[in-house]
Amino acid sequence: MDAFVLQVLNGLDKGGAYALIALGLTLVFGTLGVVNFAHGALFMLGAFCAVTFNLLLNLSERVEDPNITAFTAYIDQPYLETWLGDFGTQLMDYSVPLSILFTIPVMLAIGLAMERGLIRFFYKRSHAEQILVTFGLAIVLQEIIKSFFGANPIPVSAPDTFVGTAAIGSLIGLGEGVAYPYWRLIYLAFSIVVIAAVFSFLRFTTYGMVVRAGMADRETVGLLGINIQRRFTVVFGLAAIVAGLAGALYTPILPPDYHMGMDFLVLSFVVVVVGGMGSLGGAVAAGFLLGILQSFASMNEVKDLFPGIDQIIIYLVAVVVLLLRPRGLMGRKGVMET
Amino acid sequence: MMITRSPRHDMMMIGVFALVVLTMPIWLAPFGAAYPDLLQKFVIFGIMAVGYNILFGLTGYLSFGHAAFLGVGSYSAVWMFKLFTMNVIPAVIIGTLMAGVFAVVIGYVCLRRSGIYFSILTLALAQMCYNLAYSVLTPITNGETGLQIRPTDPRIIDAMFLEPTERVPTTTLFGIDMTGYGGFYFCAVALIITFFISVRIFRSPFGLKLRAIKSNQNRLNYTGINTRPYLLIAFVISGMYAGLAGSLLAVTDPLAGAERMQWTASGEIVLMTILGGAGTLFGPILGAWIIKYFENIFSAFNDGRLHEIFSFLPDTLESIAVGISAQFVGEGWHLTLGLMFMLIVIFLPGGLIEGFNRIVARLRPGQARRRAPAVEEKEAS
Numbered sequence: 001m002d003a004f005v006l007q008v009l010n011g012l013d014k015g016g017a018y019a020l021i022a023l024g025l026t027l028v029f030g031t032l033g034v035v036n037f038a039h040g041a042l043f044m045l046g047a048f049c050a051v052t053f054n055l056l057l058n059l060s061e062r063v064e065d066p067n068i069t070a071f072t073a074y075i076d077q078p079y080l081e082t083w084l085g086d087f088g089t090q091l092m093d094y095s096v097p098l099s100i101l102f103t104i105p106v107m108l109a110i111g112l113a114m115e116r117g118l119i120r121f122f123y124k125r126s127h128a129e130q131i132l133v134t135f136g137l138a139i140v141l142q143e144i145i146k147s148f149f150g151a152n153p154i155p156v157s158a159p160d161t162f163v164g165t166a167a168i169g170s171l172i173g174l175g176e177g178v179a180y181p182y183w184r185l186i187y188l189a190f191s192i193v194v195i196a197a198v199f200s201f202l203r204f205t206t207y208g209m210v211v212r213a214g215m216a217d218r219e220t221v222g223l224l225g226i227n228i229q230r231r232f233t234v235v236f237g238l239a240a241i242v243a244g245l246a247g248a249l250y251t252p253i254l255p256p257d258y259h260m261g262m263d264f265l266v267l268s269f270v271v272v273v274v275g276g277m278g279s280l281g282g283a284v285a286a287g288f289l290l291g292i293l294q295s296f297a298s299m300n301e302v303k304d305l306f307p308g309i310d311q312i313i314i315y316l317v318a319v320v321v322l323l324l325r326p327r328g329l330m331g332r333k334g335v336m337e338t
Numbered sequence: 339m340m341i342t343r344s345p346r347h348d349m350m351m352i353g354v355f356a357l358v359v360l361t362m363p364i365w366l367a368p369f370g371a372a373y374p375d376l377l378q379k380f381v382i383f384g385i386m387a388v389g390y391n392i393l394f395g396l397t398g399y400l401s402f403g404h405a406a407f408l409g410v411g412s413y414s415a416v417w418m419f420k421l422f423t424m425n426v427i428p429a430v431i432i433g434t435l436m437a438g439v440f441a442v443v444i445g446y447v448c449l450r451r452s453g454i455y456f457s458i459l460t461l462a463l464a465q466m467c468y469n470l471a472y473s474v475l476t477p478i479t480n481g482e483t484g485l486q487i488r489p490t491d492p493r494i495i496d497a498m499f500l501e502p503t504e505r506v507p508t509t510t511l512f513g514i515d516m517t518g519y520g521g522f523y524f525c526a527v528a529l530i531i532t533f534f535i536s537v538r539i540f541r542s543p544f545g546l547k548l549r550a551i552k553s554n555q556n557r558l559n560y561t562g563i564n565t566r567p568y569l570l571i572a573f574v575i576s577g578m579y580a581g582l583a584g585s586l587l588a589v590t591d592p593l594a595g596a597e598r599m600q601w602t603a604s605g606e607i608v609l610m611t612i613l614g615g616a617g618t619l620f621g622p623i624l625g626a627w628i629i630k631y632f633e634n635i636f637s638a639f640n641d642g643r644l645h646e647i648f649s650f651l652p653d654t655l656e657s658i659a660v661g662i663s664a665q666f667v668g669e670g671w672h673l674t675l676g677l678m679f680m681l682i683v684i685f686l687p688g689g690l691i692e693g694f695n696r697i698v699a700r701l702r703p704g705q706a707r708r709r710a711p712a713v714e715e716k717e718a719s
Contacts, residue, residue: 273455
């Protein structure tokens with residue numbers, strides 16, 4: 001039972017990342033009708049926003065070390081500590097959560113620039129061409145990041161308070177065996193909050209209502225005198241923010257490198273397709289489902305039974321779902337029925 | 339328009355093509371590309387692109403999993419070398435057939451869906467093959483190290499006829515060494531044969547059906563034609579081409595690694611086809627040559643070379659120019675590749691062949707003038 005709960009938890013935080021990326025993918029697809037292969041690159045850019053923010057906070061000047069008097073030694077004195085004292089140290093410690101504030105405007109800008117600069121010319125083109133051009137864009141973005149940050153993963157640490165594991169087991173009465181890293185729990189909670197925020201934005205605000213109306217019948221909404229194009233562009237920016245946030249907070253779990261976007265992209269596409277193209281709920285459900293399935297498949301007991309299952313489980317599920325339920329788990333009729 | 343061309347015209351075209359391919363070592367010398375390694379890559383990826391074009395160019399089905407067939411071909415060929423003989427003929431045949439078997443299975447599953455679902459399914463299955471090659475199938479694929487030939491391999495047939503040697507044997511074609519120019523000419527002959535087959539497919543009623551699938555599959559279904567067998571045949575043929583290319587890679591360099599099956603490798607094949615012009619006969623080959631050529635040239639550049647090139651500029655300008663262009667060469671070759679990909683898809687969806695045709699149309703005003711009144715007449719009536 002302990003092992004079971006642990007695997008579910010393990011799957012949930014990875015599933016959270018899948019769900020967030022897949023949510024943005026399917027949102028863009030549902031509104032603009034564009035298949036965005038560069039969405040994984042947005043996730044990666046978000047992670048590097050956190051890295052950049054961390055570097056910015058740690059900007060330091062070289063000063064003489066007062067503790068060593070025998071010879072002149074130098075230490076790096078961060079400006080933040082000089083200016084703000086202990087509060088500055090705290091700020092630096094909390095660089096990852098604070099990077100949210102930095103990531104949101106940056107990703108919004110990137111998303112809007114991408115949509116206005118490239119994607120809008122591809123509304124009317126075939127899906128194959130959309131895939132190809134965004135695939136090219138993804139390569140370009142990841143190579144740019146590579147030339148700035150190098151090819152090696154860059155470790156970013158979570159705040160000291162959240163390092164270590166939470167004894168969830170004793171908390172809910174399951175035994176001591178169930179312990180889980182704090183940061184992963186926070187990531188899970190965070191992804192749920194973001195998903196809830198996106199859903200309530202679409203469900204409960206007038207803006208979101210118009211967007212949903214546009215998804216259902218773009219022409220009629222346009223005829224009612226609403227500039228639906230502008231709203232869809234904003235939705236693209238929103239999707240970029242969601243992917244970016246997912247990446248930024250994922251950095252303590254997985255040190256970001258330039259090709260992490262591609263790795264997650266393939267999986268997120270599978271998630272979207274399993275959930276049903278254009279279905280938001282399906283994307284979220286499938287994200288968590290596949291995350292959990294993957295973590296179950298990597299249990300030793302299962303691996304002994306079916307060797308190699310952990311490597312292929314997601315793809316296997318995708319193939320089976322697509323063959324049995326061609327529209328995915330929650331796909332609607334008439335979406336992508338070519 | 340293309341279909342009405344006479345068989346005689348086709349034979350001439352293939353003859354010219356054969357001449358061009360076989361004389362590559364001569365006419366590529368001024369470009370600094372006339373060495374066996376690169377020439378082999380040119381022809382092998384030419385085969386790959388020709389095969390991919392039969393699927394993507396004719397039917398419009400965008401497969402993101404062709405690298406898997408390439409890998410299967412390579413692995414089977416190397417296993418033939420290890421187990422039976424270093425002669426390349428059985429290796430190539432088995433490599434192609436194995437890829438064909440895989441293509442039947444994968445194609446049968448994937449072709450139940452179309453459009454983006456087809457792309458995702460091929461991607462998923464190819465990733466599955468790649469992951470399996472890396473993990474569970476290590477006894478067959480030798481995992482990360484890659485499959486290599488060792489002096490201690492059994493090689494049953496060779497052991498019957500040849501003296502056993504201590505060193506690692508090279509691939510041969512009945513005694514002709516297949517690693518240098520010999521390998522190039524072997525692959526070149528394969529490319530010419532496969533190109534001939536592809537021309538025949540393009541001109542055949544079967545090719546016409548594939549085009550019909552691309553332009554309007556629904557209409558074809560309404561006329562009572564079941565499109566799936568045609569699609570499956572096209573998929574298997576292009577998979578076998580990829581398997582052939584993979585086994586030829588193993589022929590010229592008897593080593594097979596899983597990285598050949600990664601989905602970025604599939605992306606490169608797609609790019610070759612698009613760059614040259616999907617659906618045209620020569621386009622994909624041209625694209626493969628251009629990409630392999632620039633990959634080779636660009637990744638060999640370094641800062642010293644760049645300083646030489648920009649040495650005519652004043653010092654500050656020179657360092658700026660070098661700094662900027664250094665991002666695009668050497669390690670940054672992929673950046674150039676990505677940009678090229680985007681520019682081609684945005685501005686020249688028909689590929690280089692389309693661009694070439696446009697230029698030709700510009701240069702021949704007579705034809706354009708002759709065509710223009712015809713349009714006006716149509717509009718008037």
